[in-house]
Structure formats: C-alpha cells, structure tokens
Amino acid sequence: MKRVHVYIVLISVIFLLGSCKKYLDINYDPNEPTSVTEKLLLPAIESHFAYEVAGGFAVRTSSLWTKHLAYAVAGPHEGNYSLNANDANNLWRFSSYTTVMQSCNQMIALADENQNPAYRAIGKIILVWNMSIITDAYGDAPFSDAFKGSEGVVKPVYDSQKDIYIRMQTLLDEAITDTDVSGGENPRSVDFIYGGVMENWKRLARTLKARLYLRLSSAPGNSAVTQANLALQALDAGAINSNSLMPIFEYLDQPNAENPWYQYTIDGKWSTAIRPSIYYINFLESTDDPRLSVQVDSVALGVNRGKYVGVTNDAAPTALTNYSSIGSFYSAADAPLYMLIYAEVAFIRAEAEFLKAGRSVNANVIAAYNAGIAASMEMYEITSYDDYTVENVLSTNPTVAYEQILTQKYIANYLQFESYNDYRRTNIPNLPLNNEVYPGETLDIAPRVNMVPKRFPYPSSERSYNPENIPSNVPAGFIEAVQVPVWWDSQP
C-alpha cells in the first residue's frame, strides 16, 4: 500500500518532466512583435530620420559651427568646438546605424521578398540620404560590410569615403529604376513625406544625386567640370522643381508630437539657450535681408522688445528672454521640418553651371542664381524682395560671383546640415571663429580648436568596440580629430 503511493508520486513526477518541452516554450516577448511589414517600417524610418538625423544632432551641431546659431551658456560645449567621441555617439550609434539605416535594410529585404518596388525605392533613398550625412560628418565609415551583425560581423571594416560615394550613386540609380516599376503596394498615407507619390521620390533621388556629385567638386582625383556635368545631368533628368515638392515632415501642436527645433530650443524641456547668433543676425541686418524676420523672431518682451538680438557661445549677461529665438517658421510646435529645400536645387545648378563654364559667369549661372534667391524668398512667402535682388545682383567677377552663389546658398540653407558641407568644400562664407563676446563682456571659454572643426570625431562606441578598423589618420583625441578634413574636403 505504502509502496503504491510512492510509485504514484514518482510516476507523476516523471510524467510531468516528460511534458516540460511545451511548458517551457514561452520565451516570446509579448510586448514586441517578431515580424513586421514594410507598412509598419516606413513610418518609423521616416519619423526617426526626420527627428534624429535630418533635424537632429548633426544639424544642431553644424548650425553652431556655421554660425547660424550659438549656444548661450558657459561652455565648453559644441559652440566652443568641443565635440568629443561621446557627444558624437548618438547620431552614429542610435539614430543612424541601428535605427534608420538598419530599418531601411530590413524594409528593402522585405520589399524584395514581397515584390513591393515602391517601398524598396524609398528604403534605398533614405538609406543613402542618411549614409551621406554619416560620411560627410565622419568621413570613411562602414557601409559595404555594415549591418551584418546577424551574420557574425560585429566589427565591420570601413569603406573609403570615395567608395561610399560610388555606392550611394548606384543605390540612388536603383531606387530611381524602382520608382518606375509598377505593381506592389503603395505606401500612401504611411509615407509621411510624399504620401506615396513615387514621382516625387524620383525627383528627390535625382536631387540627392546632384548634391552628391557636386560634393566631390574638389575631391582628390575628381574634376570639378566632370562633377558639375554629372550634377546637371541629374537635375535635368527631373529633380525637385518647386517649393511645393520639398521633402518636409509635418509635426503637430500636441505634447510629444512637436517639431524637433521646438522641442530642442523653445519649449523649455531641454534648453532655451540655443538661439540665432550675433554674427548671423548682424550679417542679415547689414544686408537688409528680408529673410531675417522669418528666420529669426524678434525679442518678444523686455528691454530689447521688437529687436533682433543674437547670442554668442557664452553665458548671456542678461536673461535669455532678452534675445531672439529661431524663427517660428522653423520652430513653432507645428512647424514642419524642412529636410531639403528647393532653393538648394537652384544653387546647385548655379554652381554647376559656373564650374562647367570653367569657373565663369554666364546666363545659365545668373538665371539659376536668381532662381535660388527667389525660391528662398518664396519659401518664406516674401514677395517684395526686389531691392535685395538688385543689391545682390550676381557679379561678373568669377571670384566674387562664386562667393555670392555660395553665400546665398548659405543663407537659404539656414538650419540645414548642407551649409556645413558647402562651407568645408568651398570655405565660403569666410566664417570667423566662435569667439565673439557680448558687448562689454569678456570671453569665458575660448574655442577649443583654432579652426572651425573639419569633421565629427569617430564615436566612442566605435572607439570601444571596433577600434582596429577606424582609419589611423583620425586620432582618438577629439581636439586633434576634428582638425582632420574628410576626403572630399581638399580645401586648404
């Protein structure tokens, strides 16, 4: 009798062990899906790209270096050219490689599988767009060997910037081809940028091609004329041709749905000290530029009420409310983010025609130059700018004219990372160092480097986890690193 009970217990234990396979097969996260569709990936890609990359750290930093903005707190900070490997980490590590670009790759793979050329095209365009910001900021970077962590490649080798540019053009060509392939699913409303209008994506792809061709105008081994011709070919094939076709991302005046500039500089969550610089405001004021009142808000209250007052990269001597903010055109809660502007297309054409003509001014150059100013003014709905056009008529002196083209591009590309690229490529405009002082004050923190930084230092995550592949010409210390130009920047 006793034994029987013992056996029952033992048998039931054994029986229970036997069924343990199913009992233990529960290791699936109920909060995270294991598979998604292109339709779910695309809005993630676009929103992350807009908020974190096109409107994120890269342009926040470069705008301090191009002096569009300044950071009015005691440094050292990016405004004093202090940008260490930690600071440069998030853009590379979180935003680009593991979120936007990785999701693009996954969407491209899914679109291949499901025969959805529209998604594949958009995936490639945003992949290239993001990669161009990475290579322009950091130089050589993993690309052909990147995104292979699941295959065991945890230390990707770096591609030269030259090879990255070649591959980016190829990918854009593939994307353009895909926009013409019919069939498959159209993203429509989940495409925040163009609502699934593939013609617009095609135009954007060609615009990016032109931008990237022109970037190499003085890259070692490349001829300015060849690059200009390639850029013009891309534009002539049908690029963005009006302000209404600019890629923008619309935000909402609701908590945690607001414009990135608003969240960064206006609403007080982070800092309200990032404002238009003294230099830039003075520059626009001295040229009577009607765009001042759109790009910059006048001071709303206090002693400077109604005036345009800029800040420097140092603690302001009086309350921050006594200084101008970024114009609400860019920084209202529900302002859209301008990811690329139409005026740039005109200025690319102006410069390309100028270079094509052996660095001289002709009618094509003048027409494109004027179209650029017009596009910029009209983007802000400024209608009376004739005085300004007259004042800034394109010179026939090639040196002066070139400077005018790029200066106008610099103004138009307010809060665009592109203006930092153009500055490095051409050294125009001739920007003074960030060592201005407030009237009657002294400088607390001098710039950490005696030049406008030439690049971002490689991020700390790569220094920690992939150090052997980082190009040896870029030292680990950020002060030395930011003085090393990227490949296409062969300007002295």
Place this chain on the structure above:
Amino acid sequence: MRKNLGLIITLLMYGLSGFSQTRDVTGQILDDKGAPVQYATIAEAGTRNVVTADANGKFSIKTTSNPRLTVSAAGFVSQTLAVLGNTLNITLKDSNSQLDEVVVTALGIGKERRTLGYSVQTINPDQIRSSQEPNLVNALAGKIAGVQINNSGGQAGSSSRIIIRGNTSLTGNNQPLFVIDGIPVDNSSERGIDEDTESALFNGYGANRAIDIDPNTIESTTVLKGAAATALYGSRGAFGVILITTKKGKVSSERKFPRVTFSSSASFDEAFTDGYQTTYLQGLVGLYKNGFSLADGGYSQAAGGATQTSGSWGPHKDSVSQQVMDSIGMPVVIDPRKQFYRTGKVLNNSITLSGGSDKTTYSLTYSNLTQEGIVINNDFKRNSIKASVSSQISQRFYSTTSINYINSKNNRFSEGNGARSYLYSLNFQPINFDAEKAYNERGNYAWTASNNFTTGFNNPYWLVNNNSTPSIVDRIILSNESTAEILPWLKLTNRVGLDTYTDEQREQVNINTISVPNGRMYDALSKRRQINNDIMLIAEKNLGRDWKLSGLIGHNVNTRTFSRRTVRGLGLSIPEFFDITNAEITEALQDDTRRRLLGVYASATAEYKNYLFLNATARNDWSSTLPPGDNSFFYPSISLGFVFSEALKLESTAFPYGKLRVSYAQAGNDAPEYFTSQTFIQANPNDGTRGNIAFPFNGINAFRANGLLANNNLKPEIVTEVEVGADLRFFNNRLGLDVSYYDKVSKSQVLDQEIAASSGYLERVTNAGELSNKGIEVVLTGSPVKSKSFQWDFQVNFAKNTYKLKSIAEGVDNIFLGGFTSPQIRADSKFGYGVIWGVGYRRNEQGQIVIGDDGLPLPSTELGPIGNATPDWTAGFRNTFRYKGLGFSVLFDAREGGDILNFDMFYSVFYGTAKITEQRNTNFVWQGVNESDGKPNTKSVFRNQDYWRNFYSAEIFENFIEDGSFIKLREITLSYALPQKLVSKTKLEGLSFYVTGRNLWIKSDFSYKDPEGNLLGNTNAQGFYHAVTPGTRGITVGLNVNF
C-alpha cells in the same frame, strides 16, 4: 497539469497519513546551575522540524516515533539525543561557541553546524530588530562577513543593495535570493515606467521589495554565501541566499489565553547636511544679488540692472557693503539645507498572539510601521499581518500554513539629474534666499527670479508639494509545507508558496513645474507573481555505530510573471488634478514578462564517527529563458567537513575544537527573458535628451529594427567556486576564529554585449566573459569576561574581495554598468568592477599631474579610470555587555575604499554652494609638473569665482572623486529587562526597554558625511552620488512586553 502538482502531492500525502506514529515531547531546558535557558532551539535531527523554547526554557515539539532531538542555544554546547518518553528535561553545558547549533541550510534543512563543509552565518532576531531599520536589508549591515550593504539614500522607502562575495555576474542583478520559510520571495525595485520613457538618471529608484518583510516576524536569518551552500537552489541561488525563518507558535496548553508579545518603538532621525558653505551670499564676483525680479523687490549690487544669478558668488555674509545695506538692509542668512529637512519619525508597533494545543500551534502577528521621512511629505507606511498555523493532522502527517498580507505605502520624490529633483535645486540654494517663504508667498518661485517656468530652478518646496511618485503595494505571501512520514527513516515533504503583489505607482507633476511646464502624470499598475513548489523525499539512516547516511531527492517548479500597465498623461488642463481625464494626450504603455523553471535535485551526506562529513549535491534545471530543446543544465557540488580536533584527539581546554572545510561547487544561472528571438520595437524618435515623438503619431503606428541582436544558441552561465575554511576554538571556547577563503569563477556569462553599431545592432546576446572573485572572510568571536552576572562578548566580521575580469568577449574590454556616457560606471578588464570612467587629470608617465602654463592641471585627452566604486574591504565589530538585566551593545561598521563620484559637487561648486568653495579667493599651488619644462609646478593660482566655475567644475571629473571609506557607529543600544522576580509578581512574563542610536558617529572624508547613497539604487552601478537624499542619524526608544 503542472500547476496542480503541489495539490496532488498534498492530497497524496493526506492519503498516506495514517501509517506512521508521532508523539509530543515536552520539557524544559536548564543550564548547569539549574536556571532556565531562554529561547533554545530544539530540532529533530535531519528534518525541518524545529521549535524554540520560551523564556522559561520550556518547549513542546511534535516528533516522529523515534526522534533524535538536537538542543542548542547560544552560549551552550549543543546536545543530540534519542528520546524515548514524552518528556525531556535537558541540562546544557555552558560554552562560548555555537559549534553544535543547528543551522538552517539550503531548502530549509536543519543541520548541525559541525557537519557543514561550507561557511554559513546566522543572525539572531534581536540583532535585526535592534537596528530599527524599516528596510530589512539595512538591518543586516555590518553583521555578516562578506555581505556588503549599500543604502541608496535617506528618503523613506529608498532601496538598498546587498551583495554577497562580490559581483558574481557582469550584468545580472547580483542580488541574493530571499527565501522565507522555504518560499522564494521577490526583492525587485519597481518603477512605474520603463527606462526608455523616463530614465532613472532623472528620477531615481523606488524601494527594493524586501522592505515589505516585517522584522518582527523573523525568528532567524541565515546567510548562505558560497555556491556549495546554495547549490540546491540552483540558478536562483547563484548570488547567495538569505534564508529567513519566521516565528511559529509554541504549545501552551497550560495557558488559558494566548501568549501576547507587544513591542513598540519610536525613532527620530535627522539629516546630515554637511558639505555646503554657509558664509557666502548670492551674487557674482563678490557683488550681491537677492534672487528676486525687479518687480518683486529684486536687487543687484552690480551696476546697470537687476538680472539675477543662480550663483552664490556674492559677498561674505559678514562683509556686506554699506551700499547694499543702504538699499535693502542686511540680508537675512539661513541654512537652506537645515531649514528644509525635518526630523524624521518612525513609529513601529507590533503585537503577536501565539500558542497552541498539543495538535496545533498558531501565531498571529500584526505590525504597523509609520515613517515620516526627513523630506516634507515623504513617508512610508507598512501594515503587515501574518498568521501561521502548524498542525499535527495525524500521527505521521503534519502541515504548516502561513499567510502574510502586507500593505506598504510610500510617497517619494524624484531624485537625480534634472529640474524635477528637489535636490537639484535645494543643493544650490543661496543662503540669503528663503525658499520656504518664497514658495508660500509666490508658488514656484526660486532665486533666479524666473517665473516663466522654462528656465532656472524649481523651488524645492514647490517640488515636494507638487511633484511626487506615490506607490501602494498590496502583497500576499502564502505558503504551505506538509510532511508525511512514509517510513521511520523516510519522509515526503511538499512545500508550495505564492508571493504576489501589485504596486500602484503614480507620477504627479503639477503644471508650472520647470522642465515639465505643462505638467504630466502616469498611473501604473505593476503586478508580480511567483509560484514555487518543492517536493522532496528525505531519508536518514544510521548504519552501524560509525556511519550515518542521509539524503534527499527533490523536484522544483518555479514560475514568475510580471506585468505593468501604465497610462501616461502629458499636458494637464487643470492644476493639481491628477486624473487621466485631465491630460491633453495619453499614452498607454505595457510591459510583460513570464518565465518558468523546472529542476530536479539530489543531495547525499555521509557522516563518519561524527568527525568526517561528506556532502554531495546535484541539480539539473530546465529554464524557459534558454532556447527550447537546449534549455537543460546540470551542476554538482561536493563538500567535506573534518573535525580534526576530534579525529586526531587534539582536544584540550586551550584548543577544544578545530574543523577544516573544503568544498567545490558549481551553480548554473539561466538568462533574462526574451533573449532568444529577434523582435522589432515601436518607433520612438527622440534626441537622447528630452525631446521625443510619441507613436502612434498622427494616427499611424510604426515599428523599427531592434538594436538587441537575439541569440537562439544561448547557454546558461556557470559559476564554479572552491571554498576552504577553518573553524577553530580556543581557551575553553572563549575565543573562536572562523576563516573562509573562496575562489569563485563565473564563466560564459549571458551578456547583452555592446558591439559596434555599424554592425546594425547596439548589443548582441552572447555567452562570453570570465570573471573571478577571490576573497577571505574572517569571523572572530570571543567572551573575554564571563561570570554569572556580567558577560562581555564581541564579534568581528571582516571580508576582503578581489575582483578580476579576465575577459569579456573578443576585442571588448569593458561593459557599461550605469551613469552617463561620461562619466559612467563600468566593468573594465584592466581596472576592475565599478570603475568610474571619465575625464581625469592629464598625467605623465610617472603618474604626475601635468600642469599648464596657467598653473592649472590639464584634462586628460582620453577618458579613463578616475576611481573605483568597489570597496577594498568591509568589517563589522560588535561588543555586547550584559550585567544582569542590563545590556549594552555597540556595533561599528567599516568600509575601506569604494570611491564615490560626487556629481552633486560638480554642480554645487559651479553654483558656489559647495563647502570647498569657501576657500574662494585664496592662493593655491597644484602639485604636479609643468607641461612646458617638466619641472615641478610652482605657479600659484588665485582661486576666484572664475577658477571654480571655469576650471574646477568645467571638465575634470576627477575633481569630484571622493573616498567612500567610513567607520560608522552603526548601532549603539542600551537595554534593560526587568528582573524575573519582579515581573513574575505581575501578570507579565517579561518586560524590557531599550534605547538605540543609529549612525550617531561617522568618520569619513566624504563631503556629505554619510557615503552611503547612490542615485542608481540597488543596481550594479554603485558610487554614483547625485542629487540623492542625504543619510540620516537617529535615536530609537522602545519597549517589549510579554504576557
């Protein structure tokens, strides 16, 4: 099916219950002078059947038909004897050792200490209670060698970290398993929201849930430190085990009414407010500013305007210029920190009813603890009711059931780096600005005259009245243990337990709070549940005169689930109204995890001639967190105890006892949940600082790639530990020395290893890393004086652990533990565990600080180690004196090493409130060599405002590394028990009073005095002191009554 296992087994055992004989044994335990021995332990050898004698030495125990009882008591030589009749009067021989006491070991098996091949340390309940800590973990501090406690801060309801023998796992939580009466219970720290949505860096952590355990219910606490001791707990015990045995009822058939024990105490706590200057007023470059805007009576001594400053860089309070006094009069000086903190109070009342018939005993404890923290509106309240019934259902079947309901309420405030942390403004408040008055008159108005709620500081009084994170925990711990005696030498025991709680946490941020100007809230419900069942077949048999064999086989099922539902509201419409309907935007967040574990285990012990003891265990686990089909893992242990003094006949009065221990053990550990399959995560664009876009956005949902690369080839991690030790007694047992040395290697750690992001992933799940902890633990006990009326005992605990990270993974030499990207706390292969990593001084090859032309040290060009938060050694020293009914005990607790990154000081130097800035406007020569010529620096620098702001607190974080070493007078207690003669004239059985002081004296070089404190709570990232409520010292008075 499986869930019903416990029930089936229990039912089966009821069926078995008619087959064996039990009996009641009652008796009294006396010392050799005939006086009763109080609270002796009577254990049936080889079983969990343990009772405690009462204050008069009387006891009653239900036993098997042929029991062997072991009787032990502190200060007496234990005896084990076979019992024939139903009464047993035992005389215990005086001793100073605890050689033969019965200690509770893994799975609740009572064993004589002398038979163990590994180190075990116990704490008696008086030592837990006397500390008067609401959090049980804090009550263990200084009392056990090799156990390190760190309290995270002085708010009521703060968490405490406990680690045993160093950090065993690189990224696991390293917290030991808490087991109450054989049932594993949860000790998590809950947050109402996930780390990605609101980082702990800006909020701090809540309590670890061991805070729910009422110390009044504890009978004894045993700490199992090494792998050999915990092997039977399997993966749950890899970080050590805290075994708690609760009080049970005692037979009291001679009494009409239950025995009543009442204890009551009141404590008063005071904050340490060291570290701040109280001599310099608000202002800049020595000129005074009073903190108000012009419209509100603002004043600025500087020409041209009344803009205010956050800095305390104004004039010395005793040299305010005539100009200022003429304008606004003499500024009134306060000490803002002293003004802000109130006297904390703890009221603790507990009542226990207990008793029993010869078949059934019961115990019922209700306790209420009400703590008002040192911060206004910060409180912690705990109500606990615990009932336990033990029943002899039939002669060979007995069963104990316990139920414990706990309700813990806590209202706490955000700590950490951010405007919503009250410390983030209080610590920088100038001494001329009365923030309390400003709050009462103007609301959220601080000393930067800002009232646009976008910049500057929140008024600290505003924060503690308008920002809080209340939490209400309802917890139930249920357990049943039933034993059937199948044969005289064979028993079947089943133990089933449920530990479940809900934690309702809310966040309430009122409108007009700087950094969240529109207000926000969340309402979160977290639920945790753990069900555990062990069924064991236990055998014990004597084989001849010399040999005894015992052993068990068992089966374990464990399931743990967690779920959290958070509704978050952003942008409030109506102030001070924290209902979700008041939010402009709501977000729903959820988090769920579930895991299961099955285990089978066996243990066998062979004893030879009561001096050689060999124990072997083996366990196999199957875990749901490992890949299906490859989720099984096995690990063995073997330990040997050898009482060489007896075997070699060495015993003498000078050397009565000597034992050697040696053990080898492995312990496996499974993985966190959901590491085996690749997933996608919801889109959440953000800038890593404060901004983000919430999804669904504009009605569209989205998912993106997950940065965590899952691994479906995951293996369990294995800890291998070798321990050797000796237990030596001298001079008639007046002096005892217990030494343990261990060498613990953790291999193939389950890591979410950070990898180069260019791989497409942030981190990958992998088995990698090898780390070792080697250490020594010494427990020295003694009784220098021992007479009938006076006794002096002491105990010294000392532990030193050396951590070595042998490898992490190919090409990776560090793992991030917590903090910011810089500074951060990390594990580093070169520099150890808990390395503080950031910008240090630039040093030459000789290690000298390099000084620039301006006479100031240069910052290092690369980030590097600037400190190490892991202590070198810890020690406790307790002295107890007893003269008749009068007792006096003193506990010192010491920690050597363990650097602290004082991130508060980084800011308070900048704002000029730090104590060291009192040295402003003096000259100083930095020790170091010149960058230019390599010669010793002689250039003197003038330490003006500019020096402190633009050099000292600008970049070099090494300036803020402080030594966390301390010696604390952790407890000092004076107690008095009324003489039995006096008491017996009343209806009372006993009456005692005591006064305890806590932290009354601290010796440390830390700026804020008490170096215990950590923003990152009980996580692996220790040493991060930032906007943490300071530690406290206090006094408790109390009484205990029995009747």
